Amino acid sequence: xxxxxxxxxxxxxxxxxxxAKSSRVKFxxxxxxxxxxxxxxxxxxxxxxxxxxxxxxQITATATGGLILGALARNSDVAHxxxxxxxxxxxxxxxxxxxxxxxxxxxxxxxxxxxxxRCVYFRDTAHACNKRDPGSGCSAIDGPNRxxxxxxxxxxxxxxxxxxxxxxxxxxxxxxxxxxxxxxxxVPIAEFYxxxxxxxxxxxxxxxxxxxxxxxxxxxxxxxxxxxxxxRDRAAYExxxxxxxxVIKVTAGKIxxxxxxxxxVGTKPWRSHEAEAALTGQSAARATFLxxxxxxxxxxxxxxxxxxxxxxxxxxxxxxLTLSVA
Numbered sequence: 001x002x003x004x005x006x007x008x009x010x011x012x013x014x015x016x017x018x019x020a021k022s023s024r025v026k027f028x029x030x031x032x033x034x035x036x037x038x039x040x041x042x043x044x045x046x047x048x049x050x051x052x053x054x055x056x057x058q059i060t061a062t063a064t065g066g067l068i069l070g071a072l073a074r075n076s077d078v079a080h081x082x083x084x085x086x087x088x089x090x091x092x093x094x095x096x097x098x099x100x101x102x103x104x105x106x107x108x109x110x111x112x113x114x115x116x117x118r119c120v121y122f123r124d125t126a127h128a129c130n131k132r133d134p135g136s137g138c139s140a141i142d143g144p145n146r147x148x149x150x151x152x153x154x155x156x157x158x159x160x161x162x163x164x165x166x167x168x169x170x171x172x173x174x175x176x177x178x179x180x181x182x183x184x185x186x187v188p189i190a191e192f193y194x195x196x197x198x199x200x201x202x203x204x205x206x207x208x209x210x211x212x213x214x215x216x217x218x219x220x221x222x223x224x225x226x227x228x229x230x231x232r233d234r235a236a237y238e239x240x241x242x243x244x245x246x247v248i249k250v251t252a253g254k255i256x257x258x259x260x261x262x263x264x265v266g267t268k269p270w271r272s273h274e275a276e277a278a279l280t281g282q283s284a285a286r287a288t289f290l291x292x293x294x295x296x297x298x299x300x301x302x303x304x305x306x307x308x309x310x311x312x313x314x315x316x317x318x319x320x321l322t323l324s325v326a
Contacts, residue, residue, distance in 0.1 A: 042132055056072040253284055254284065264309070
């Protein structure tokens, strides 16, 4: 780990000014991801700006029936919040399926949005990785790649986005509030993440100094249900091989609306508009769910060791849909 300076500003403006100086200045909150990466010399910040004193940990209902999650709201607090459990169970379930109780007590909403891949080549500086060292190559393509992505990949990167929270937020169509050197803006989660393409080192639209301040969840549609299902190698403290977040409304046996997001298979939290199109207006039946699963994975590009994820993700989605309309 390199040496670094440390500051603990008491205002948003000071925090942003400090971080805007360089891309090597990083915000730190719970530290559950960043500190790990620093120990591995994957992240090598020149300065850490501790934002825990900024009061961004509130969870607040909106006047229109939505919910605002402060960027520093801890994952455990969000997961167990009565409004989240009642109106957004997909988010509660996703959070509770991730990491461990100890990590959830420290990890934050904003930090989770920025969680970096657990690709072993990204985490091991002895291997080539375009995400860590642009232009060096992607060791994962010709190496062991069982855990890696099958959707949204490129010739330069097949790293999987590891988050559970963000798959649920994608299905919920959350909006991310950001404050930076150029002011405030709100960004739909669909526009927040970038595909790797030829620049896998750029994972989000954030610029140096940009700070996530909150996440807004829209009001749940009356009569809708939501659910998160995660498939993994072991029952706890494990990343998804495949997961599905569902927000669905069924009336008289017909699917009125559906939002589908997949985890464990994409280079970003993977919203499947193809699956949604196959579901909307159709009978809430297994045959419909199977067609949606086929549509969701139609463009999958498996690697040498993760072709099983195509069928696994299909089965995960069918099972999640079946449970969500039960």
